[in-house]
Amino acid sequence: MAHAPIAPSDGTASWRGLSRSGLIRAGLVLVFLLASVALLAPWIAPHSPLTQFEAGLDRDGMPRPPSLRFLLGTDSLGRDVLSRTLHGARISLVVGGVAMLAATAIGSMVGLLSGFFGRWVDASLMRVTEIVMALPALLLAIAFAGLMDGRVAHLHPGFLPMHFLDLKLERGLVGVLLVIGLVSWTGAARVVRAQVLSVKEFEFVHASRALGGSSVRILFRHVLPNVIPTVLVLATMNTAATIGLEAGLSYLGVGVPPPSPSWGGMISEGQPYLIVAPWLVLPPGLAVVTAVVAFNLLGQGLQDALDPRAGAR
């Protein structure tokens, strides 16, 4: 599924046992690994992800299987699969991360306002949320990622050294970020709202109000800090979902445009060769699974750790 559902937290022995034995730790290690690969890709990748090697194709113009020179083989254009997979981590994490930030920010804001102010603010914001939820996120995403066509936004972060991530945020990329962010915020809005509603009834909030604390003060001093753990869990799980969504959009050809080494795009480019050259499709697929599992593990671990219900048992 494009958006990984949030696993229910039941706080049973098995979940907690696993979290003690390392749900969070496993997630953290994997996320750290991914981030390192993304950051260090140009130095650890044996080749450039875009170079089309003459030696990368055999006499019939077919991709070459794994060898000492090309550890995971080459793709249909003679490019090094290992280098492309490593560089793919950058795209995946940047798109997943930025879209997650957008989605979580929008969702938290909507949930916060809705839960805190109640009445017509709540009614109207929740109605909008329901409408967006009725639209299938993926369908909406592919529709509007596709329709973004033609808009080119070279968003080069010039203030960062060494071309930072070497990503030209072209047409697809900006569109993809926008679109994923715009369709993924509803879950966060509902969860944050529920959390705010319960925090609002805490005694210290009542006390603060009785002492004459203004709404804004209560919102930012008392409610917000108590919602942050929930937002943290949501953000982590949202990252898993947005990484999956980016891979899916790129796979369908409406995400990150070629020749950028996006994992979804690599799978799509490699699948015509699946029978003769399975090494084109396996590495990027395993990479997506690893990335999504990493954030799901971390999110689940955090949820177990922060869930008072689980702690009480």
Next chain:
Amino acid sequence: MKGFAARLLWSALTLLGASLLVFSLARAVPADPVAVYAGPQADAETRARIRKEMGLDDPFWQQYLRYLSHAAKGDLGKSIVTSEVVSEAISTRFPTTLALSVGGVIVWLAVGIPIGLLTALNRGRRVDRWALVVSMIGISLPVFWLGRMLQYELAYRRGVFPVAGLQSWRHLILPSLTLGLVGAGYYARLVHSSVSDALNQDFVRTARAKGAGLQRVLLRHALPNALLPLLTVLGADIAGLLGGVVFTESVFALPGMGALAVQSVLNLDVPMIMGTVLFAALMVVAANLIVDLLYRVIDPRIRA
């Protein structure tokens, strides 16, 4: 039934809101339907004429109300690329998508419920932990990748299933499996937690004390306890399921709505895109209504 009437009205309003949202977005994005329809060689005069014919010069509200009044009569316009009537294109492809979705849900439940029961009965043991790890990986699998792998191994290499296309119901087995296996882990955990909760409750302990066998306790007491949460999540997952359908149809070359949507996006076929997205929203709203209705049947407290 008063509550249900309100729900019905609310569903209609949700659809109205969705249509406004989709319409606005389609007008806001840079893709220009005139350019698609007229082709690259058209001169400015032709473009202007087409723009006028399409009614794109009219004020936004007028355009929206016109679209809406046509849509209410079932007329979603015509494709600007293939001239196919949008509503016909959708209705010929809908049965495939529906069959695939139902297949996916069946796999969710057929895999999720037994595993959930098994792990609830063996909480904290090895089988439970492994099921957890496998579920975690399962919900993290990209549908399109899993689909290709299963297709390669089970259809192409072993010949257990047909590879692609849709000639018989057998062609739907592997796609349904693909779609279902990805979400099944989630349902396994859900059943696991509701059943474990139930097993700890007094009425179950009483039943056990009165000599009810394990099977009876599970089927009569624990599993019904899992039904409501299951239904709630199922309703919420319909929209997500449609996402999986898009990929599955693409991998197995099934002529469904997902394939239609992707093709029309690649063609920049605006009326077709709007039609499919809106129809999908209609499906989601309808599915949620059905879930709501089932809820009332199952839980007497809501019926009052």
